[in-house]
Amino acid sequence: MATNQTVGGRDPLTTRVDGSRVRSDLQSALLGARNRDGGWGYAPGRHSRIEPTCWAELALGHSQGRPPDVDPIRAWKRQDDWLVDVPGAPPNMAFNALAALTFLQERSTAPLAQPLISRLIQAKGLRYWQSPALGQDNSIQAWPWVDGTASWVEPTAWCLLLLKKVRSQSPRPEAAERIRVGEQFLFDRVCRDGGWNYGNPEVYGQKLWPYVPTTALALLAMQDHRGHPVVIQSLRQLQNDVASERSVVAVALTVVCLRTYGVATAALEQTAIELSAEADPGNLLGTAMMLYALTDTRDHAAFRF
Amino acid sequence: MSGDTARASLSRRDFITTVSFSLLAGACGRRFDPQRFHVPQSSAVGLFPASSYAVDFADLIFRGFQELGTTLTGRRVFLKPNMVEYELDTVINTHPHVVAGAAIACRRAGAAEVVVGEGPGHRRDMEYLLSSTGLHDQLREQRIRFVDLNHDDVAVVPLQSWFTGLQELALPVTLLDSDFVISLPKLKTHHWAGMTCSMKNLFGTVPGAVYGWPKNPLHVHGIANSILDLTATIRPHFAIVDAVIAMEGDGPIMGRPRSLGFVAMGSDPVAVDATCARVIGLDPDKIEYLQPAAEFLGVVDASRIEHRGESPDRYVTRFDVVPALEHLRLSR
Numbered sequence: 001m002a003t004n005q006t007v008g009g010r011d012p013l014t015t016r017v018d019g020s021r022v023r024s025d026l027q028s029a030l031l032g033a034r035n036r037d038g039g040w041g042y043a044p045g046r047h048s049r050i051e052p053t054c055w056a057e058l059a060l061g062h063s064q065g066r067p068p069d070v071d072p073i074r075a076w077k078r079q080d081d082w083l084v085d086v087p088g089a090p091p092n093m094a095f096n097a098l099a100a101l102t103f104l105q106e107r108s109t110a111p112l113a114q115p116l117i118s119r120l121i122q123a124k125g126l127r128y129w130q131s132p133a134l135g136q137d138n139s140i141q142a143w144p145w146v147d148g149t150a151s152w153v154e155p156t157a158w159c160l161l162l163l164k165k166v167r168s169q170s171p172r173p174e175a176a177e178r179i180r181v182g183e184q185f186l187f188d189r190v191c192r193d194g195g196w197n198y199g200n201p202e203v204y205g206q207k208l209w210p211y212v213p214t215t216a217l218a219l220l221a222m223q224d225h226r227g228h229p230v231v232i233q234s235l236r237q238l239q240n241d242v243a244s245e246r247s248v249v250a251v252a253l254t255v256v257c258l259r260t261y262g263v264a265t266a267a268l269e270q271t272a273i274e275l276s277a278e279a280d281p282g283n284l285l286g287t288a289m290m291l292y293a294l295t296d297t298r299d300h301a302a303f304r305f
Numbered sequence: 306m307s308g309d310t311a312r313a314s315l316s317r318r319d320f321i322t323t324v325s326f327s328l329l330a331g332a333c334g335r336r337f338d339p340q341r342f343h344v345p346q347s348s349a350v351g352l353f354p355a356s357s358y359a360v361d362f363a364d365l366i367f368r369g370f371q372e373l374g375t376t377l378t379g380r381r382v383f384l385k386p387n388m389v390e391y392e393l394d395t396v397i398n399t400h401p402h403v404v405a406g407a408a409i410a411c412r413r414a415g416a417a418e419v420v421v422g423e424g425p426g427h428r429r430d431m432e433y434l435l436s437s438t439g440l441h442d443q444l445r446e447q448r449i450r451f452v453d454l455n456h457d458d459v460a461v462v463p464l465q466s467w468f469t470g471l472q473e474l475a476l477p478v479t480l481l482d483s484d485f486v487i488s489l490p491k492l493k494t495h496h497w498a499g500m501t502c503s504m505k506n507l508f509g510t511v512p513g514a515v516y517g518w519p520k521n522p523l524h525v526h527g528i529a530n531s532i533l534d535l536t537a538t539i540r541p542h543f544a545i546v547d548a549v550i551a552m553e554g555d556g557p558i559m560g561r562p563r564s565l566g567f568v569a570m571g572s573d574p575v576a577v578d579a580t581c582a583r584v585i586g587l588d589p590d591k592i593e594y595l596q597p598a599a600e601f602l603g604v605v606d607a608s609r610i611e612h613r614g615e616s617p618d619r620y621v622t623r624f625d626v627v628p629a630l631e632h633l634r635l636s637r
Contacts, residue, residue, distance in 0.1 A: 042456035046457070047458050049456075085514070087461070090515075149525050155517065285456070
C-alpha cells in the first residue's frame with residue numbers, strides 16, 4: 001500500500017533496534033524531503049505547510065546542535081500578520097502558535113514572533129449557548145482552530161503554551177487574562193477520568209474518551225500546575241493510554257510531555273525508536289516529531305517554560 | 306447522474322473551478338442555480354443482503370454495480386469511507402472488509418485507479434485509526450493507496466450551492482483530481498444531523514489541517530447547510546452504504562450496534578439516503594438536509610425510487626434515537 005500517511009515500510013523487527021541509526025535515518029528522511037522553498041509538506045512532494053516545517057526545523061536544529069533555521073517560516077505567506085498555508089483559507093491559530101514558539105527558540109529571531117503573539121492574544125473562540133447535551137461551559141472563549149468558530153483543546157493548548165513561554169521570557173500584561181481563560185477552558189474540558197478529548201468531555205451524559213496526543217499537548221500547556229489533581233490524574237491517564245499506542249505522533253508527543261514532567265521515559269523511548277524504524281517514511285510530520293522527541297539535547301526547551 | 310458525460314473529460318478540479326458564474330449567483334441570494342442541477346424522474350437504489358462481515362463484499366458490490374448498470378471503465382475512482390474514532394466493540398466506522406471489497410469491485414468494474422481517502426473529524430491521528438480499525442492491513446494486502454485527506458494538498462474551489470453562505474472551500478486535491486467519487490458511509494443515527502449516510506459522510510473530505518478538528522466552520526454555518534453545499538460541490542457519483550451492522554441511539558460515536566444485514570447502493574446519493582432513512586424509521590422529509598436536497602440534488606419521493614435487490618420492507622427496523630430527534634420519526 002502506498003499512502004501519504006501510513007505504510008508499514010521496513011522489515012519486521014527481530015532484534016533491539018539501534019537508536020542512533022534510527023535517529024540518523026529520521027534526519028536523512030527529513031533532509032531528503034525538504035522542498036525547494038525550504039519547507040516541508042505533510043508528505044514528500046507535497047506543498048510546504050507551516051506545521052511540518054516548524055517541527056522539521058525544530059527537530060533538525062536540535063539534532064544538529066544548532067538553532068532552528070527559521071528562514072522558510074520567516075518568508076511564509078502572510079495575511080494580516082498571520083502565517084497562512086493556503087491563500088483564501090483562514091489562518092490556523094494552532095500552527096501560528098507553533099511558528100511563534102519556533103521563532104522564540106533563538107534570541108535573534110524572537111522578535112519575529114511578536115506580531116503572531118499579538119494576534120493570538122486578541123483571538124478567541126465563539127461564545128456558545130449552553131447546550132443541555134454537553135456537560136461543559138460554552139461561555140469560555142479560549143482559542144479556536146480558525147476565526148469565527150468554537151474553542152477546542154488542541155489550539156488552546158498551543159496558544160497557552162506559547163503565552164506561558166512568553167510570560168517566562170518577557171511578560172506581556174495583556175496575556176495574563178488570556179492565560180487565565182485558557183486554563184479555565186482546559187480544566188472545564190478535562191475528561192471525567194483525566195486526559196483530554198479533542199473537544200467535549202461528554203455528550204448526552206456519555207463520557208468521551210481522552211486521546212493521547214491531545215492529552216500530551218494539554219499537559220505541556222499545564223506544566224506549571226503539576227500539583228493540581230486534574231493534572232496529576234491526566235498524567236496518570238496518559239501513561240496508561242500510551243502503553244497501547246502505535247502511532248509515532250502520539251508516542252513522540254508523550255515522550256516530550258513526560259520528559260517535561262520529569263517522568264522516566266527510557267522504555268517509551270525504546271518503543272518510539274522501534275516504531276520509528278517501522279514507520280511510514282511518507283509521514284513527515286510524524287518523522288519530524290519523532291526526531292525531535294528522540295534527539296532533543298536541551299530537554300525539549302521549545303515546549304518548556 | 307446528470308452531467309457525468311460532460312464532466313468525464315475534465316478533472317473534477319477543472320470542472321468545479323471553471324464554473325465562475327457560481328459566485329455571482331451566490332451573491333444574488335439564491336441557494337442554488339437550478340440550471341446547474343438536474344433531478345432525475347426516478348432513481349434506482351439497490352439493497353443487497355449481507356448477513357455478516359464474513360461475506361465476499363467484492364463480489365456483492367460488483368454484482369451491485371452490474372445490477373445498477375454502473376460502469377467504471379478507465380475511471381479514477383475515489384472511495385470515501387467513514388472513519389471517525391476507534392473503540393473496541395463499537396460500530397463507528399465503515400467496516401474495513403466493506404472498504405476493501407468496494408475497492409476490489411471497482412477494479413473488477415474496470416477502474417483505472419482506486420484511491421481510498423478519509424479525513425476524520427475527531428481523531429487527528431490517522432496512523433492510529435488505520436492500524437486500530439484494521440483498514441491498514443486490508444488496504445496493504447490489496448495494494449490500495451490511502452490518502453489522509455486532513456493533510457493532503459488542497460485547492461480552494463467555489464461552492465456550487467450557497468446554503469452556508471460560504472462562497473468557497475479548500476478541498477483535497479486527491480478528491481478533486483478523481484473522476485468518480487464513491488461515498489462509502491456506515492449507516493448511523495446522528496445526534497445533531499439526524500442520520501449519517503452518504504451525504505453527511507462528505508464532512509470527512511474537508512481538510513482538518515485547514516479548518517481544524519472537528520471541521521467546526523461546517524457546524525457554525527449549519528450542519529444541514531454544509532451537507533447540502535458539500536454534496537452540491539463534490540457531486541458524489543455513487544454511494545455504497547455499510548448497513549450490515551448499523552448504529553442506533555446516540556450516534557455517530559456513542560450509539561449502539563444494530564444489525565440490519567444489507568449494503569445499499571445507488572448513483573443518486575439523495576435517493577440512497579432517503580431509502581436508508583425510511584428503513585431505520587426516520588422520515589426523510591423531516592431530515593433537515595434531505596428536504597432541500599430533493600429540490601436540486603436527487604430523489605427523495607419514495608414513489609420515484611426503483612428498488613433493486615431486496616425490498617426495503619424486508620429490513621425496516623425502528624431505530625432508537627436521542628430524545629431531541631424523536632420528531633424525525635416516520636408517521637405510522
